[in-house]
Amino acid sequence: MYALIYGKNPKLSEAEFWAFVKRFGLKVSVVESSKDWVVFESDKSIERLFRKLGGSLKLIKIVGEGEEAIRDLEYAKLFTVSLYGKDDWKLWRELGSAIKKNFKSQGSSKFFKPAKVYAMPSELILKGFPEVKDFVFISGKKLYVGETVAITDPFELKKLDVERPVQRAIFSIPPRLARIMVNLSEVRQGNFLDPFCGIGTVVQEFLLQGLNAYGSDSNPKAIHGAKENLKWLKKEFNVKRTAHLEVCDARKLKRCFRVKFDAIVTEPYMGKPLKHHPTRGEAIKLANELDRFYYQVFDSFRDVLKRNARVVFVFPAYRLSDGRLYRKDRKWLEKLGFEVLGKYTDFEERHRVVRDIHVLRFKG
Numbered sequence: 159m160y161a162l163i164y165g166k167n168p169k170l171s172e173a174e175f176w177a178f179v180k181r182f183g184l185k186v187s188v189v190e191s192s193k194d195w196v197v198f199e200s201d202k203s204i205e206r207l208f209r210k211l212g213g214s215l216k217l218i219k220i221v222g223e224g225e226e227a228i229r230d231l232e233y234a235k236l237f238t239v240s241l242y243g244k245d246d247w248k249l250w251r252e253l254g255s256a257i258k259k260n261f262k263s264q265g266s267s268k269f270f271k272p273a274k275v276y277a278m279p280s281e282l283i284l285k286g287f288p289e290v291k292d293f294v295f296i297s298g299k300k301l302y303v304g305e306t307v308a309i310t311d312p313f314e315l316k317k318l319d320v321e322r323p324v325q326r327a328i329f330s331i332p333p334r335l336a337r338i339m340v341n342l343s344e345v346r347q348g349n350f351l352d353p354f355c356g357i358g359t360v361v362q363e364f365l366l367q368g369l370n371a372y373g374s375d376s377n378p379k380a381i382h383g384a385k386e387n388l389k390w391l392k393k394e395f396n397v398k399r400t401a402h403l404e405v406c407d408a409r410k411l412k413r414c415f416r417v418k419f420d421a422i423v424t425e426p427y428m429g430k431p432l433k434h435h436p437t438r439g440e441a442i443k444l445a446n447e448l449d450r451f452y453y454q455v456f457d458s459f460r461d462v463l464k465r466n467a468r469v470v471f472v473f474p475a476y477r478l479s480d481g482r483l484y485r486k487d488r489k490w491l492e493k494l495g496f497e498v499l500g501k502y503t504d505f506e507e508r509h510r511v512v513r514d515i516h517v518l519r520f521k522g
Contacts, residue, residue, distance in 0.1 A: 212337025348420030
């Protein structure tokens with residue numbers, strides 16, 4: 159039995175996890191879940207595949223239920239305690255002391271205090287994970303006791319972002335989100351295209367996952383930057399595959415690519431940066447103006463996609479001046495042969511333009 163701890167956008171993390179389960183053909187049976195975590199039955203392959211998830215923080219192997227399961231935990235000289243479901247420092251310390259007492263016969267041990275009642279991956283790495291253990295208690299209908307066996311490495315994600323030779327800080331999609339979007343496609347292998355690749359963040363994720371990677375952008379300077387970044391990726395992450403990159407207008411893809419694609423994963427041009435939160439009327443106008451462009455892009459997608467191929471596409475939504483969120487309903491997608499399978503937002507409170515991630519199937 160395992161547990162997964164979701165990241166800062168739990169709804170998106172949950173959607174990614176279930177798409178990931180389908181993508182890799184995992185047999186998963188839910189035992190219990192909340193908005194922040196899920197406890198489930200699965201085979202051991204989940205431990206190997208966890209690194210391909212972008213939106214989850216930890217994978218925990220459950221050893222038992224109730225505080226008596228503490229005796230089944232493996233000895234560690236240095237450990238911490240992560241408590242989910244309760245924000246209770248007193249309980250946190252009691253559990254840590256109980257573990258330390260249980261380990262007494264095997265040797266001395268001590269536990270360190272994280273910033274919250276649970277340890278974040280960055281804290282664990284800095285302390286020496288996996289040698290330093292993270293013992294986890296999840297308080298649901300039952301008390302689940304386990305040990306963290308895999309974590310998402312925030313330092314690796316940061317390296318993929320800020321250590322590349324070519325940067326476009328405002329315009330680049332975060333590597334974390336690129337990984338989530340690849341999983342949302344549910345496509346495990348085949349030809350993957352990012353037709354708005356910019357400096358190559360999504361394409362680099364294609365390569366890291368061993369996929370047939372294609373990218374294009376109408377800006378030659380961006381393609382040059384993507385090529386430089388992918389050279390760096392090969393060297394720093396020992397990537398063997400190469401990507402096929404083209405300078406190409408996303409509205410004219412069939413002129414640039416002769417292959418058919420199993421998936422398109424992309425964040426397009428989202429409009430000019432906004433200086434203020436728009437009114438509803440302003441948001442409708444902005445969305446309609448961009449939709450004239452997006453309609454032509456999706457019409458072009460039809461020329462290069464296989465039947466039943468998937469598209470993961472970021473449309474802009476808008477945080478309005480009254481605090482509400484405007485998300486346009488695009489009925490024209492169905493007319494072009496695209497079925498909307500899911501819609502998920504990703505944003506921070508300060509953002510005026512919100513990522514409205516659509517997962518679609520091309521019916522052909």
